[in-house]
Amino acid sequence: MKTPIHITHVIVGLDVGGAERFLLRLIEAHRDDPQYAHRVISLTSKGTLGARLEEQGIPVTALGMKSLWDAPRTYARLKRALRTNRPDVLQCWMYYADLLGGLAGRRLGIRRILWGIRNSHFESGGTRLKRAVRRSCAIASRHLPWRIVCVADSALEVHARAGYDRTRMEVIHNGYDPDAFTYSDTGRRRLRRELGIPPDSLVIGSLGRYSAAKDHHSFVQAANAAMRQRRGLYFMLVGRDLTRDNPALASQIAATMHPERFLLLGQRGDVADCLSAMDVFCLHSRTEGFPNALGEAMSVGLPCITTDVGDARLLLGQGGRVVPAGDVPALAQAMIDMADLDAAQLHAMGARARRRIADHYTLDHAVDQYESLYQTAMALPY
Template identity: 85%
Template sequence: MTAPIHITHVIIGLDVGGAERFLLRLIEAHGGNPQYAHRVISLTSKGALGPRLEAQGIAVTALGMTSLHDTPRTYMRLKRALQAHRPDVLQCWMYYADLLGGLAGRRLGIKPILWGIRNSHFESGGTRLKRAVRRSCAIASRHLPWRIVCVADSALEVHARAGYDRARMEVIHNGYDPDAFTYSDSGRRALRRELGIPPDALVIGSVGRYSAAKDHRSFVQAADAAMRQRRGLYFMLVGRDLTAGNQALARQIAATLHPERFLLLGQRSDVPECLSAMDVFCLHSRTEGFPNALGEAMCVGRPCITTDVGDARLLLGQEGRAVPPGDVPALTQAMIHMADLDAAQLQAMGARARQRITGHYTLVHAVDRFESLYQTAMTLSY
C-alpha cells in the first residue's frame, strides 16, 4: 500500500464562510480515503468549523493571531508547525494565508505550494493593509506558489490584470453535493409554521453573512418597493449577524412598508431546510467569486435571482434572473417577475436549476480536479 499524500491547509480562520465551507467539504470528501491525509492550520482561531473537523479526526492547529502586530509571531509559529509535520502539499486559502504560508513554505523548501483566490474583485473594498497584502501577493506570485487556484474565471482575469502570474493560474469552480442539499417538504412546512408564514405567502430569501459586500441594504430597498406593488411577499434573511440585534439592519427594515414581513434567522445549521422554506432565492452581493449560496439554492431546486457578480451568471445560466449589482429598480423588477409566476412555473425553474448543478458543478468534479493537482505535485523534483 502506497503512503498517503499529506496535505496541510493554511487559512486565515475557520468561521463559516464560502472558502471555509468548501475546505470542509473537500476534506470530508476524502473521509475514509487512505490516499489523502489532511491537516489544517488556522492563523487565528478554530472558529465554528474547527471542532467539526476535529470530530472527524482532522488535526487542527490555531495560531492565535489577533492583529497585525501578531504577524511576526504568527509567521514563526506557522513555520514551526509546518516543520513539525512537513506536508507533501501546502495548500493556502486567500490573501493573508497565501502570503504567510507561501513565505514559510518556501523557507522550508516545500515546492508544491497551492494558493487560493476566492475574490473576483481585486480592487474593491478592504483596508489599506489588505490592499497592500494583495499587491504583495501579485508580486510574489511569480516566486512563491507552484499553482494558483482561482474559484472563478472572473477571479483569474481580475487578478491576472492586477499583476498575478497568469502562467501559474487555473480555475477550479466550487462543487456542490446534490445529496447534501435537497428539498425537504417537511422542513419547509415546519419552518414556515414556526415563523408564522401564511400558506399563500411568497417568500424571497437569501443566505449569507451581514457585510457591505453582501449589500443587504439594496435587498431591503428592493423588497420594500416590491411589497408596494405585490401583495403577500415575505423576506427571509439567514446568516451571521442577520438578527434583530443588528441595529443598522433593523433601522433599514423599520423604514419599509411591512417590517414585520422580514424574517431574520441569524446563522443556522439547517440551511437546506431554510432554503426549502423559501419560494425564491436571491443573491444580492456587490462582489462574489463563485457563490456557494447560489449553488446550494440551485441544488435545493429554488428559482433564483442573482446580481451579475463574479461567475454567478455562469453558474445560473438561463435558469433564473440576473441583474446588475446595486441596481435596486432592476432587483425590484426581478422580484416582481418571480411573484407573477405561478407555482408550477416556479417549480419548473427550480428543477432546471438543480439539473444544471448535477450536470456541471458537482462536488465530485471539483474534488477530482484537486486530486489531479495533488497527484501531479508528487511528481515535482526538488
C-alpha cells in the same frame, strides 16, 4: 499500503464562509479515502467549523492572530507548525494565508505550494495595509506558489490583469453534492410553521453573513419596493449577524413599515431546511467569486435572482434572473417578476437550476480536479 499524500491547509479562519465551507466539503470527500491525509492551520481561531473537522479526526491548529499587526508572530508560529508536521502539499486559501503560508513554506524548502483566490475584485475595499497585502501577493505570485487555484474564471482574469502570474493560474469551480444538499418538504413545513408564514405567501430569501460586500441594504430597499406592488411577500435572511440585534439592519427594516415581513434567522445549522422554506432565492452581493450560496440554492431546486457578480451568471444559466449589482429598481423588478409566476413556472425554473448543478458543478467533479492537482504535485521533486 501506499503512503497517503499529506496536505496541510492554511486558511485565515474557520467561521462559516464560502471558502471555509468548500474546504470542509473537500476534506469530508476524503473521509474514507486512505490516499489523502489532511490537517488544517487557521491563522486566527478554530471558529465554527474547527470543532466539526476535529470530530472527524482532522488535526486543527489555531495560531491566534488578532490583526495584521500580529503577522510577524503568526508567521513564526506557522513556520514552527509546518516544520513539526511537514506536508507533501501546502494548500493556502485567500490573500493573507497565501502570503504567510507561501513565505513560510518556501523558507522551509517546500515547493508544492498551492495558492487560492476566492474573489473577483482585486481591490474591493479594505484598509491600506490590506491592499498592500494584495499587491504583495501579486508580486510574490511569480516566486512562492507552484500553482494558483482560482474559484472563478472572472477571478483569474481580474487577478492576472492586476499582476498575478497567469502561467501559474487555473480555475477549479466550487462543487456541490445535489444528493446530500437537497429539498426537504418536512423541513419546509416545519420552518414555515414555526415562523408563522401564511401558506399562500411567497418567500424570497437570501443566505450569507452581514457585510458591505453582500449588500443587504440594497436587498431591503428592493424588498420594500416589491412589497408596495405585490401582496403576500415575505423575506427571509439567513447568516451571521442577520438578527434584530443588528442595529443598522433593524433600523432599515423598521423604516419599511412592514418589519413583520422580514424573517431574520441569523446563523443556522439547518441551511438546507432554510432554503427549502424559501420559494425564490436572491443573491444580492456587490462582489463574489463563485458564489457558494447560489450553488446551494440551485441544488435545492430554487429559482434564483442574482446580481451579475463574479461567475454568478455562468453558474445560474437558465435557472433564474440576473440583474446589475447595486441596481435596486432592477432587483425589485426581478422580485416582482418572480411573484407574477405561477407555481408550475417557478418549479420548472428551479428544476433547471438543479439540473445545471447536477450536469456541470458537482462536488465529485471539483474533488477530481483537486486530486489531479495533488497527484501532479507529487511528481515534482521535493
